[in-house]
Amino acid sequence: MDFGLDDKTALVTGGAGRIGSEDCRILGEEGAEVVVLDVDEDGAKDVADEIEEDGGDAIALECDLTDRDDVADAVEDLRDATGGVDVLVNNAGMVDAVGRTGDLDPSTWDRDMSINLTGTFNITREVFPHMCERGWGRVISMSSMAGAYGGFGQISYSTTKAGLIGLGKTLALEGAPDGVTSNVIAPSIVVGDLAELPADQIENINEHWADIARATPMGHLGREEDVSNLIAYLASEQASYVTGQVIGVTGGVDLFTY
16 A cells, blocks of 8 residues: 655654664655654664665654754754654653652653653654644654553653653644644554564563563564554555544453453
8 A cells, every 4th residue: 555655754753762763664665754863873873774775765863852952953954954744753762660659769750751751742842833834744652551551660651651642632633624633552562573472481581571462362462563554554645534543552452351
């Protein structure tokens, strides 16, 4: 299927990461000019180089999403270079903090808020109004099952990911009159090639992952492409009537089972 991205510019935050880089690759394969934005400049360049080696167009952009001036300057430079961002994938985020509410270091809470939630607001604030002015745009924000349902011992992560759901739905309301959609993806655990392993083998790597694999009706955990394929669709012309949705990529683990 032709997703109609040949004349579009797609910006992926956290584009050097495991999921973000796969998002960049599939958007490049669909013909978009991809902006790989990350605080890791070398990692962003590696992803951009790979896309170009495969025949696509890509730009690596170093940017700290917590620095509003840096974000504003980066987006202004992108407008000059590309004409504007058509697709924004809010993928950047931290997921390493584990601790119950009373034990979490407040500095970790502040860090997660500044990157996962405020950083997403900073880049969206610069890109979204221009989409509305142009009469076309796609905003896709990466939440999590922890954002939709909570996560034991993940108070900062869950709170920021829940915040992204509110942000995404608000953007959908604001953007709808101007042809701009906004949707949120809420995946389960995404583990790449480890998804092929049975739960008893995953248990040797991560007991929590193994528990989720056992509870997943499809019998395995997720892969990066399970997320990126959905992103390509939500970025497309074909998804023009899909907005304000929180879409799980979960293998059914969020279903009520006996």
